[in-house]
Amino acid sequence: MKEVKAYAASANDAPLKEVNINRRDLLDNDVSIDIMYCGVCHSDIHAKLNDWGNAKYPIVPGHEIIGKVTAVGSNVSNHKVGDLVGVGCMVDSCQECSACKEDQEMWCENGSTSTYNSKDPHLGGHTLGGYSKLIVVREEFVLKVPTNLDTKAVAPLLCAGITTYSPLKHWNVKKGDKVGIIGLGGLGHMGIKFAAAMGAETVMITTSEEKAKDAKRLGADQVIISKDESQMKEHNDSFDFILNTIPVGHDVNPYLALLKRDCTMCLVGAIEPLENVHGANLILRRKKLAGSLIGGIKETQEMLDFCGEHNITSDIEMIDMQDINNAFERVQKNDVKYRFVIDMETL
Template sequence: MIHVKAYAAQSAASPIAPFSLDRRDPGPHDVQIDILYCGVCHSDLHQARNDWGNSLYPMVPGHEIVGRVKAVGAHVKRLKIGDLAGVGCMVDSCRHCAPCEAGLEQYCVEGATWTYNAHERGSQQLTFGGYSEAIVSDERFVVKIPPTMDLKAVAPLLCAGITTYSPLRHWKVGPGQKVGVIGLGGLGHMGVKFAKAFGAHVVMVTTSPGKGKDAIRLGADEVLVSKDLDAMAKAKGSFDFLLNTIPVGHDVNPYLELLKLDGAMVLVGALTPLDPVLGGNLIHGRRSLAGSGIGGMPETQEMIDFCAEHGIVSDVEMIRIQDINKAYERLLKNDVHYRFVIDMASLKDAG
């Protein structure tokens, strides 16, 4: 067993606080990573507070994990001691269903094993996330990070990055297309960067006129303020693709109307019920409303390599682990540009 300092929530009501945990010793296919940075995803907050009603305690959140390889099992091939490495939202899957065999482990028919707030496969042992000193994971669920990258700003790529990269690739977003990214937060700011890097004409669609300037800085060609009904009416039927990063249920109808013939809007944030969709908004224009969740492990590595090649990382604001509860409060107010990342060196000061 490896004894690890960590921070955990003990219940829905308790703040994130110091916690000790034991990780398994690395097996023959495992990689042991000393965690250097961990991004703070909106879903960390929801799960820590049991907003989705499925929380398991004690919970060590964090699934945007980067660090340095400390040890590898005898059969590990892609990684060696000293490499920079990352772990995202999954640490295991069944590995034999059709999606797993296609490298789409996130859609595992039996359900992927999530990095935290889950049980290890075939065990009652809870999984524990990245708000901790170290993690041990099977090599298949570890990506290799090129040493040229700004590691702290790589962390959010493991969730916010792949969640936006994957649908833009799957729906073949590229040159000649007008693409909207709805919502400018952790996911949205990565969506803008990727859609731009793929060659699309990128429009930031936001409720907040104040976010326009920043959207342009991130790479957007235009800003469409969704509360400006005249601008929305003028934009009807003009978009090839919409990446919808809004993290809660909302009225998607005004966005569907923005799509041209055969256009698709893909949800990556809202797991909860949407306001009633008007069937006619799908039938007129043969539009699609779809969803997409993170990405498979081969595509996650592809995304990291793409980012290294194109100089793409997240815009991050560094925090100490001791400030995680304050960070959650700011997250609730969308007061972050655009992702908090915990400097795990701060954990040394923990009790």
């Protein structure tokens, strides 16, 4: 075992502060990574606050990890010392069930291991995330990072990126499609970039007039202010796909009305009860309401490669590790464009 510095919270109402944690000794299939950058995901805050009722303390958040390989186990052939790599939301799965075999490790039937807050199969206790200097991860869960991109701004792709890329690919978004992205935050700003890069007519749907300009800068062709009923009505029955990034329960009915017949709106944010969905909004015109969570490892690599080709990164604000508690507060107030990334040099 190796002792490394990290930032942890000891309880839901305690601030994050510097601690020492243990990382396992390198196993034959392991990769040891010196962490350079780690994105700050809204999930980190939910987890720390125990909003989902499953927090394990001390909690070390962080699942948007970028770093350099410093050592590899004897069986590792896919990564070598010096490689620029990433680690996302998962660090292990059984690799044998039908979900794993179909590259959907997040639905591993034997339970995938999350980067933090999961049972740790090696050291016991629970896994500790990327707000730390070093992490040891089995090779299958280590991603290759394109070297032509601004490395710091790649970090959020490991969660915000794959969370939005995966449903856009699953529902086959392509040139000529009219695609709506609801909500302009960490997820939504990636949704716009991906949909635009896939060739879609990309429409930002937001409550905020202020965000309209920024949406266009990010690649949106049009903006709909969702509070404006007449604007919404003009776009009824016109969307091929809608990615809904609203992070809380809400009324999906006005958005379902925007879909063409046979088309889908996919939730990626609202892990909460929605207001009453009206059955008629699905039955009339055979519409679909779906959900999606991150994506498998193979698809995460595909997403990173896509980003390399299309020169896509997240819009970020860099922070020092010591600023994390302030950053959490600002994320909760939606005061970030669009993702904080921690410079792990500062730890």
